[in-house]
Amino acid sequence: MITIHSKLRYLFMFLGIQLVVMALLSREGYQKRVTYFIRIFRKSDAASLSGKNHTAASFGPGDVYANLSHLSKAHSHGDDMPFCPKISPFVGGPIHVSFPSGLTLTEVQRKNQLVARGGRYRPPDCEARHRTAIVIPHRNREHHLKFLLYYLHPFLQRQQLNYRIYVIHQAGNYTFNRAKLMNVGFREAMREEDWDCLFFHDVDLIPEDDRNTYVCDSNPKHAAIAMDKFGYKLPYKMYFGGVSALTPLHYLKMNGFPNNYWGWGGEDDDIGVRVSLAGMYITRPSLKVGRYKMIKHKLDKGNDVNPKRFNMLAKTRQTWKLDGMNTVDYEIISRQYLPLYTNITVNIGTEAGLHPSPPSAKAAAKPVADKPAEVPVKGLADAAAKQEKAHSEKDSPPNNH
Numbered sequence: 001m002i003t004i005h006s007k008l009r010y011l012f013m014f015l016g017i018q019l020v021v022m023a024l025l026s027r028e029g030y031q032k033r034v035t036y037f038i039r040i041f042r043k044s045d046a047a048s049l050s051g052k053n054h055t056a057a058s059f060g061p062g063d064v065y066a067n068l069s070h071l072s073k074a075h076s077h078g079d080d081m082p083f084c085p086k087i088s089p090f091v092g093g094p095i096h097v098s099f100p101s102g103l104t105l106t107e108v109q110r111k112n113q114l115v116a117r118g119g120r121y122r123p124p125d126c127e128a129r130h131r132t133a134i135v136i137p138h139r140n141r142e143h144h145l146k147f148l149l150y151y152l153h154p155f156l157q158r159q160q161l162n163y164r165i166y167v168i169h170q171a172g173n174y175t176f177n178r179a180k181l182m183n184v185g186f187r188e189a190m191r192e193e194d195w196d197c198l199f200f201h202d203v204d205l206i207p208e209d210d211r212n213t214y215v216c217d218s219n220p221k222h223a224a225i226a227m228d229k230f231g232y233k234l235p236y237k238m239y240f241g242g243v244s245a246l247t248p249l250h251y252l253k254m255n256g257f258p259n260n261y262w263g264w265g266g267e268d269d270d271i272g273v274r275v276s277l278a279g280m281y282i283t284r285p286s287l288k289v290g291r292y293k294m295i296k297h298k299l300d301k302g303n304d305v306n307p308k309r310f311n312m313l314a315k316t317r318q319t320w321k322l323d324g325m326n327t328v329d330y331e332i333i334s335r336q337y338l339p340l341y342t343n344i345t346v347n348i349g350t351e352a353g354l355h356p357s358p359p360s361a362k363a364a365a366k367p368v369a370d371k372p373a374e375v376p377v378k379g380l381a382d383a384a385a386k387q388e389k390a391h392s393e394k395d396s397p398p399n400n401h
């Protein structure tokens with residue numbers, strides 16, 4: 001009897017101690033860690049989200065959707081939310097990029113359930129440390145846009161950013177003007193919210209490593225340092241095309257981007273030169289991290305090579321203060337808050353202004369004053385000359401991708 005009693009006593013003591021330990025462990029911090037580990041074991045959630053008929057690559061290593069299910073769905077925005085960690089626990093490194101044929105926007109939407117109307121996202125359970133606007137110049141590239149949205153949304157969520165995607169759509173058929181659309185994007189995005197960083201992003205460039213964080217540096221950042229189309233190398237030192245990131249202060253300091261590069265080419269170099277003329281320098285992520293895949297395409301109709309680009313580039317030093325954010329003129333045609341992005345359709349006019357007169361009236365009218373001169377400029381600016389040389393490889397329009 002005595003032995004049974006003492007055994008029972010030990011058993012109760014043991015159970016009591018266990019209860020105390022459990023009570024201590026069940027405090028909030030422990031709960032969070034347990035939930036985190038439970039989520040890791042439920043990795044397959046992401047796969048089930050898309051249902052049976054998902055067309056994207058299956059969730060193997062490098063799948064950009066693999067750990068999205070770890071993000072809590074509780075929308076607990078409030079004053080007492082802690083800041084997100086400095087390095088997001090959801091960042092996973094290299095991303096496998098492919099272009100499945102059957103992907104639809106509806107599927108992209110279904111896979112990004114925490115993205116709010118207008119392509120808006122905030123981490124649900126922590127206060128983001130960065131507010132980033134993505135600005136995409138666009139016309140007739142819906143197919144590319146769909147893939148970019150498919151990859152960019154989870155990419156940015158993994159980085160725990162507070163972000164919104166703006167697509168700036170050039171109205172009409174007149175020659176495309178990438179840099180002017182960026183100026184429109186800058187002004188319209190800043191009008192809506194106090195972004196601390198803007199990413200200017202080609203529609204056809206897909207980031208391949210989520211350690212390439214979409215936050216700004218102390219100087220303008222060129223993020224697309226390594227692209228497949230250039231053999232994952234920087235084509236030349238001053239290259240600033242593809243994807244770049246500037247704070248509002250950087251942007252205003254260099255008077256934004258030029259408005260008068262109509263057609264393909266040159267504007268990216270003009271922007272690069274503006275950075276240094278404004279007393280700043282270009283920063284870049286490492287070659288390992290700043291990797292991008294460009295969706296293969298031909299030169300678009302309505303975006304012919306700009307034959308004036310070298311002459312114009314030679315004059316950036318004289319023109320950058322006279323043309324840019326301080327002179328941009330445009331008319332917003334519509335602003336749509338779509339499920340995956342904010343679409344801003346804009347009339348940016350032509351070289352002859354926002355409302356150029358019809359050809360018949362033109363004959364009678366005085367010649368357009370601000371039309372860039374065609375005469376070759378004596379003594380090309382250093383940068384322009386160097387670029388022209390370095391370009392021989394890079395500076396060809398995308399007609400053979």
Ligand code: UD2
Binds near residue numbers: 138176205242268302
């Ligand atoms: C290169 C640069 C690009 C820019 C361009 C010269 C790369 C990866 N990118 O792009 O940053 O400097 O040369 O202008 O090297 N777009 C449309 N619809 C059109 C035409 C252009 O949406 O009809 C947009 C779209 O976002 C596209 C971007 O403009 O990604 C650049 O045009 P591109 O892709 O035809 O030129 P590409 O690849 O040579």
Ligand code: MN
Binds near residue numbers: 204294
């Ligand atoms: Mn391209």
